[in-house]
Amino acid sequence: MKIHSVVASAAASLTLVVAAGCTSSSPEDYPDDDVTFIIPAAPGGSTDPVGRAFARQLEAELGTSVVVKNRDGGGTTVGTNEVLQAEPDGYTIGMFIDSALALNPLQQDLPYEPDEAELIFGLAEQPANLAVPADAPWKSFADFISDAKKRPGEFQIANSGAQSVTDLEIRKLAKDAGIDVQSVPFGGGGSDALKALVGGQVDAAVGRVGTFAGDVEANNLRILATFRDKPFHAAPDATPTGELGLEIGNTPEYVGIGAPRELPPEVKKRLVEAAREVAESKQFQDFLRERGMEPSPQGPEEYQETINQTREEYSGLLKETGMPTKQG
Structure with a gap:
């Protein structure tokens, strides 16, 4: 009985080894x-x-x-x-x-x-872009900046999270343009900021064209600015920030x-x-x-x-x- 147990155990161990060998892979097989x-x-x-x-x-x-x-x-x-x-x-x-x-x-x-x-x-x-509701009063990015200067601390711009890239971009925009705005954090990788903008909770949002595209096509949003020195093919009606002498579009x-x-x-x-x-x-x-x-x-x-x-x-x-x- 004891010999039978040893043999059975050895056989089981051998089966495990063989099975392991059959399922293992080498980098060459990747x-x-x-x-x-x-x-x-x-x-x-x-x-x-x-x-x-x-x-x-x-x-x-x-x-x-x-x-x-x-x-x-x-x-x-x-x-x-x-x-x-x-x-x-x-x-x-x-x-x-x-x-x-x-x-x-x-x-x-x-x-x-x-x-x-x-x-x-x-x-x-x-690049980053600044979008506003389609019915917002600003017809251009220059209008938006001009109005923000008249109303310091009032404008709320949504970002995709505290200390995120979009938060940094909003702060850079404010510094370069000489405006005082609130950079408001939202989660969801930009999707929650989009919901807040479409829902009228904020005045504007900074994000990528891919985030805004569906609502731009549905005439819910307009992209006023693209954060770069030259026009952007995906937002042809947006003003490049470089045209206003702003240096936001470097990153x-x-x-x-x-x-x-x-x-x-x-x-x-x-x-x-x-x-x-x-x-x-x-x-x-x-x-x-x-x-x-x-x-x-x-x-x-x-x-x-x-x-x-x-x-x-x-x-x-x-x-x-x-x-x-x-x-x-």
Whole structure:
């Protein structure tokens, strides 16, 4: 009986070993399972549809299912952290918004460090825009600024969260234009700010064209200004802030794809190749333009340079606007 038990135990152990050997994968076989793709924002807004469009095309390039998960919160830091805390095996990747790597680390202690990110491929940039209700009295951005100067402290402009990029952009606008406005935070990655604007709770909102597009088409909103030096194809009737001598448009939001640091070289190479195919495709670039973005495909090295440069620009803007930083 005892001998039988030992033999049975050994056989069971051997079965487990063989089974484990059959299910384990090597980097050379990547991918041989589903890939989780994390979007660090709630459904809706400007980030979510772009991430989902990328994931759909990535499935075809990788030849496996790409499962999208939304992880909103913390100004994109919650979703970013979930990506960075995953196993560096290529089966959890995500969309990175530059603020999670270039702005938020300057403002607060985070559960991750920016250098824990393995940048895969950069996708696109999108400037901020100022939108108002369609029936608002201002016919132009110049009218809006002129009226704000006459009513200091009265105008409420919605942003996508306290100390977010849009909060910083509103403060920069106020400083450069010489106006006193209230920057009002909302959650939901921009979707709640949109609801507040359409619902008449605020006078204006700062966000991306993708956030406003549906309500602009429905004649609920008008985009008065785009935060850049030259006209923007996705908001042709908006005034570039540079035309009024304002320097707000130096830091358009940049989005890309990343993973946890220390991916196996074979896995990173496969992801970079697949992401490049998607990012440089006409189908994806047309979609980006429709969503109010400028395609800007960048390989890992160039993408890292963009993040580094953006971090320096954000550091200067934080000091200029007086927004709090980790240093005080």
